[in-house]
Amino acid sequence: MEAEAxxxxxxxxxxxxxxxxxxxKTDAVEVATAIRKLIESASVIVDRxxxxxxxxxxxxxxxxxxxxxxxxxxxxxxxxxxSFDRRAVAxxxxxxxxxxxxxxx
Numbered sequence: 804m805e806a807e808a809x810x811x812x813x814x815x816x817x818x819x820x821x822x823x824x825x826x827x828k829t830d831a832v833e834v835a836t837a838i839r840k841l842i843e844s845a846s847v848i849v850d851r852x853x854x855x856x857x858x859x860x861x862x863x864x865x866x867x868x869x870x871x872x873x874x875x876x877x878x879x880x881x882x883x884x885x886s887f888d889r890r891a892v893a894x895x896x897x898x899x900x901x902x903x904x905x906x907x908x
Contacts, residue, residue: 811842811849813871816857820867831861853878856899865894873899 816838823829823837835858842849853874860870869891873884877900884895884902895902 807846809844809847811847813850813853813857813875816849816854817868817871820857820861824861831864834867835862859898860894863894863898865891865898869895870899873902 820834820838823834824831838854838858841847842851842854853871856874857867857870860873861867869884869886869888873895876884882901884892884899885905886892886895886902887905887907889904892902892904
């Protein structure tokens with residue numbers, strides 16, 4: 804079967820990364836390399852900027868989805884990534900900019 808274009812949605816890539824890293828215990832660097840090879844194809848339609856943001860966080864030991872969410876929030880006009888996840892906040896702050904930890908109190 805041949806396709807002129809293959810669309811990769813951000814939720815499907817988030818799930819792909821989660822399954823490989825958590826389910827199959829694949830190293831995050833290997834996953835990032837595989838995704839970069841996959842999206843290099845001219846026939847792949849994907850939000851490359853959001854994917855790269857997710858990969859930057861993933862390669863620093865964080866969650867790909869957090870990077871995608873932070874990027875998408877900024878693109879929508881948000882200025883600060885906010886989460887209850889201390890590690891996510893620290894990684895987003897280092898890779899993508901302002902991030903703030905919410906308190907449960």
